[in-house]
Each structure stands twice: as structure tokens, then as C-alpha cells.
Amino acid sequence: MNILLYGGAFNPPHMGHRHAVETFKEAHMPDKLIIMPTGTSPHKPLPAYSPSNAQRLELCRAMFGDIAEVSDIEINSNDTNYTIHTVQKLLQQYPGAKITLGIGSDMLLALHQWYKVDKLCQIVEFSALSRCHDDDTTLERQALYMQQTYGAAIHMLKHDAIEISSSTLRVQLRRGDLPQHITPLLPYIDELGLYRTKSEKLSTSEIQRILQTTLSDARYRHCMRTAEFAAELAHCHGLDATEALRAGLWHDLTKEFSHAEQAAVADNFKLPSSCHGQTAACLCFDKYGESREVAHAVAVHVCGEIGMSEFAKCIYIADKCEPGRDYLGVAQWRKLAKIDLNAAFIAIADELTGWRISQSKPAAPKLLAVRNWLMGM
Ligand SMILES: [Fe+2]
Numbered sequence: 001m002n003i004l005l006y007g008g009a010f011n012p013p014h015m016g017h018r019h020a021v022e023t024f025k026e027a028h029m030p031d032k033l034i035i036m037p038t039g040t041s042p043h044k045p046l047p048a049y050s051p052s053n054a055q056r057l058e059l060c061r062a063m064f065g066d067i068a069e070v071s072d073i074e075i076n077s078n079d080t081n082y083t084i085h086t087v088q089k090l091l092q093q094y095p096g097a098k099i100t101l102g103i104g105s106d107m108l109l110a111l112h113q114w115y116k117v118d119k120l121c122q123i124v125e126f127s128a129l130s131r132c133h134d135d136d137t138t139l140e141r142q143a144l145y146m147q148q149t150y151g152a153a154i155h156m157l158k159h160d161a162i163e164i165s166s167s168t169l170r171v172q173l174r175r176g177d178l179p180q181h182i183t184p185l186l187p188y189i190d191e192l193g194l195y196r197t198k199s200e201k202l203s204t205s206e207i208q209r210i211l212q213t214t215l216s217d218a219r220y221r222h223c224m225r226t227a228e229f230a231a232e233l234a235h236c237h238g239l240d241a242t243e244a245l246r247a248g249l250w251h252d253l254t255k256e257f258s259h260a261e262q263a264a265v266a267d268n269f270k271l272p273s274s275c276h277g278q279t280a281a282c283l284c285f286d287k288y289g290e291s292r293e294v295a296h297a298v299a300v301h302v303c304g305e306i307g308m309s310e311f312a313k314c315i316y317i318a319d320k321c322e323p324g325r326d327y328l329g330v331a332q333w334r335k336l337a338k339i340d341l342n343a344a345f346i347a348i349a350d351e352l353t354g355w356r357i358s359q360s361k362p363a364a365p366k367l368l369a370v371r372n373w374l375m376g377m
């Protein structure tokens with residue numbers, strides 16, 4: 001029996017891992033393909049916000065279950081997991097099997113440091129993925145060294161890798177982003193509230209209490225009006241009015257934070273900037289348990305975003321047109337928004353751009369880009 005074994009922390013597993021598994025499968029056509037999530041060591045625990053071992057196992061089954069068998073040998077073991085021991089356990093289970101270890105190029109370069117590598121090389125072969133940008137000369141030199149020193153059999157596989165790391169994904173998941181390389185697992189991750197601090201929502205009165213203690217009275221009342229108009233717009237367009245109300249409430253949560261407070265939130269969530277929309281989105285998702293849809297709308301309420309959802313457009317427009325706004329033309333936009341969100345967004349973007357130019361300020365490039373996207377330009 002030919003077994004292809006591919007191990008890793010898979011915290012979380014993603015499409016890059018799946019693509020690697022598919023490459024191994026196509027190249028080796030194994031009788032059995034085994035995914036081996038690593039166990040956690042008391043000396044080297046998984047990073048904060050990581051799921052439990054049982055949940056990580058479930059994530060792996062959801063990601064690979066249709067193309068591979070997911071093993072719990074390592075994840076359910078209390079001992080330090082060395083590959084040599086895992087392979088020996090598999091050989092007891094499948095006597096006489098030929099085991100090929102699927103590894104990445106980084107692992108190939110460190111292979112000589114593996115525990116009991118000399119013994120390991122006698123009982124397995126290796127299949128090493130080389131990414132398009134990898135230095136093949138270095139990899140081939142290492143493969144030759146391993147062959148000459150330990151008798152290792154190493155097959156090199158050129159691989160068009162999906163460049164994404166689990167650590168980047170963990171940050172994106174925690175701040176409420178919608179990372180595309182993990183899309184199939186998102187419903188499960190959100191249902192169980194993985195990779196975040198809290199996933200139970202507050203009541204609207206609890207949200208209001210937080211806003212009252214965080215914001216000035218004028219800003220608090222703006223948030224209340226934005227929330228109510230956002231809910232009205234959502235209702236007009238067949239969207240979730242309750243969620244729109246919540247997004248409207250949260251949208252300016254951090255608007256009156258000091259520069260240092262904004263920077264601290266941005267730093268905590270590894271945000272590229274400390275825009276108040278983005279910091280508010282991170283807090284309302286991670287700390288206050290809102291949905292990704294609400295977090296996305298809050299994140300983009302300042303300038304919009306190309307590809308933004310209809311729901312997010314409601315929050316953007318409600319913020320600019322709530323009944324407390326009294327600039328020229330706003331009454332018309334309120335009416336227009338109930339019929340056509342895109343037309344209202346474009347009208348608002350044009351007005352804001354015109355106003356900025358009249359104040360000798362440059363037009364906001366991001367807003368212009370969204371406006372042009374909506375115009376189909
Ligand atoms: Fe705002």
C-alpha cells in the first residue's frame with residue numbers, strides 16, 4: 001500500500017494546504033492520503049485565539065475530508081510528536097506500507113535537523129514541493145546532501161503555490177475580515193466563534209450603554225439616527241434591518257478615541273492604518289461579538305470599498321444622510337436611497353468630492369474609485 005502523509009499545525013487549514021495536497025495526490029496517486037494535524041506541546045502551545053484540538057481536527061475534516069483521511073494520532077497524543085514515531089505507528093497499523101512524506105521547501109531545508117532523521121530516511125521517502133519563486137539550486141543541493149548523508153529518497157515537485165499563511169489568516173479572522181482562502185470553513189468558524197474573543201452578541205440597549213459612555217452626546221445621537229435610517233434602508237432593500245441597526249450603532253465607536261487609543265487598537269489587530277472605521281470594526285467583531293457582515297460595513301463606512309455589499313452601502317449612506325444632516329440636497333438623497341442605493345452613493349460621492357475641491361482639498365481617491373466602480377467605469 002502506498003501512503004502519502006502530510007502533516008502540519010493546520011491552524012487553520014486553508015486552500016494553500018488543500019492545493020498542496022492535491023498536487024501530492026496527482027503526482028503520487030497514493031492508495032491512501034493521510035492528513036496529520038500536529039498535537040500541542042505544553043512547552044510550545046498554539047498561539048492565542050487558537051481553537052481546541054478537537055475543533056482543529058474538525059476544521060481539517062471539513063477542509064480535506066473529501067480527498068484525504070484526517071488522522072488524530074498526533075493531535076490526541078500527550079507526548080511530544082516526532083515524525084519518526086508517527087510513521088512507526090502508521091507502519092504498525094499498515095504493515096509493509098510504503099510511506100511518502102509530503103513536505104514544503106522550508107521543511108526540506110531543515111530536514112537534516114529533524115529528530116532521528118537517519119532512521120526516518122530509512123523508512124520513508126519524501127516528496128518536496130518547490131514553489132515558483134524558490135531557489136531550486138539550494139533545494140537540489142540540500143536534497144543531494146540528504147541523499148548522500150542519510151540515503152534519503154527525495155522527489156522534487158514544482159508547485160504553483162497559493163501564497164497565504166495561517167498566521168495571517170488568524171489575524172484576518174479575528175478582526176472580522178472575509179479571507180478568501182478559507183471561505184469553505186467560514187460558516188463553521190463563525191458558528192463556533194473560533195479565532196476571536198467573543199461571539200455572543202450584546203442586546204441593543206447594552207450597545208447603547210457602551211456608546212453613551214464612549215462618545216459625546218452629539219456623536220451618540222448621530223449613531224442612533226444613523227442606526228435607525230440604516231435599518232429603514234435595509235428594510236426597503238430586503239436586507240436584515242436588525243443587523244443594519246447594529247452596524248449603524250457601532251459605526252463611529254472609535255471616532256472620538258485619542259490618537260494613542262486608535263493606534264493601540266490598530267496595533268492589536270495588525271491593521272495597516274488606524275482609520276476609525278477599521279478600528280471600530282475590529283472591536284465590534286472581536287470584543288462585542290458582531291457578525292462579519294456588520295464588521296465589514298463598519299470598516300468601510302468612511303469611504304466605501306470596491307465590491308462592498310448592498311448591506312455596507314446602506315450603512316455608508318445612512319451615515320451621510322441621517323436626519324440630523326442638513327446640507328443641500330440631502331432630503332433628495334434620502335428618498336433616492338430607498339429606491340436605488342447605487343445612485344444615492346454616487347450622488348453623495350460627487351457632492352463630497354465637490355465640497356472637498358471647493359475647500360482646496362484633494363478628492364478622496366478611495367471614494368472616487370468606489371464611485372467609478374459603481375458607475376461601471
Ligand atoms: Fe465615521
Ligand SMILES: [Fe+2]
Binds near residue numbers: 222
Ligand atoms: Fe458617522
